[in-house]
Amino acid sequence: MTTEKYKPQLNFVNEMALSKKGIIDEIKTDLTAMMITLDYGKDDIRYNDAIDKILAINLRKLLCEKKNNVLEKVCPDFKMPPLKGNILHCDKLSKGFCIVCGPYSLDKDINNWISINEWREQNIAYHTIQPDDVYPYFDNIIFKQICNKMKPNDKDTFKGLFTDCFLECMGKTFEGKKLKSVDYSGQLLRLLNKIGYYDLSLYTFIKHLTDKTAAHIDYNISFLIKTINANDLNIRTPIKDLSFQLIYAIKTQIPYFRDFSLQNLKCNE
Known part of the structure; x- marks a missing residue:
């Protein structure tokens, strides 16, 4: 040995x-x-x-x-x-x-x-x-970060409130999301408040x-x-x-x- x-x-x-x-x-x-x-x-x-x-x-x-x-x-x-x-x-x-x-x-x-x-x-x-004060636009990066903080059911609901769009900021154009209707503002505010946005x-x-x-x-x-x-x-x-x-x-x-x-x-x- x-x-x-x-x-x-x-x-x-x-x-x-x-x-x-x-x-x-x-x-x-x-x-x-x-x-x-x-x-x-x-x-x-x-x-x-x-x-x-x-x-x-x-x-x-x-x-x-x-x-x-x-x-x-x-x-x-x-x-x-x-x-x-x-x-x-x-x-x-x-x-x-x-x-x-x-x-x-x-x-x-x-x-x-x-x-x-x-x-x-x-x-x-x-x-x-108040719901009327909620900003209806997000760039794709922030939108993804918000989704990552949400529970699965809330995430699906949140995504359903938006549609794709192009945003312009400081002379630059980039892809983003837009709230489909102002009628969704109250629902959006509740979802954002849940994650401490x-x-x-x-x-x-x-x-x-x-x-x-x-x-x-x-x-x-x-x-x-x-x-x-x-x-x-x-x-x-x-x-x-x-x-x-x-x-x-x-x-x-x-x-x-x-x-x-x-x-x-x-x-x-």
Whole structure:
């Protein structure tokens, strides 16, 4: 019998689950990064885009991960303050378009807070429109994206409302879809509302800010995401406000972080 020699190799297939201490340390690193970033950019708006990008990445990791969320592993009932701000009506930009602007109020009574799942689904921007306001045209790319988000029965119904056409935009002609009749506007609005076509959830908002521009949204309107995160009257953009709320929520609910601050952070910890 021949004995073969085995040589272990470095690989990236095996996974190791973090212990509770490991998860705490991971949260600590993310929290430290957020606090340093907020402290660095508190008096200078020149680096807002870069600062908000860093903060959005940490918000996405800590709040938008739907599986194996590290916060829920150490605090199964982890909650966030609900999104409460000033409603800005932007009819000039788009009819019935509203943005929930900061500064966001912080209800310190944890009994009024909501679960991470509920928090993700809140809308930071949305449309309040009637069937008569629904735009009756789609280019083929957006039409296909809408179909991909629908359940089979809704998809068949949606396709049946449209007919092929040619559209002209900015001097270019391309193939698209046109609503067969204005009588279908109410049915179309109901179908679009079911997939959140007119709503921008916090989950989608944060996810988009951490992805490549226009990766998941129509390139013609992707600038709206940054517009929503802009704040000309206050250095604290929505992303900064959400970051402060997350830090407060972590310090309130996870005992290890109660007294955590940059001042008492030791470099050798």
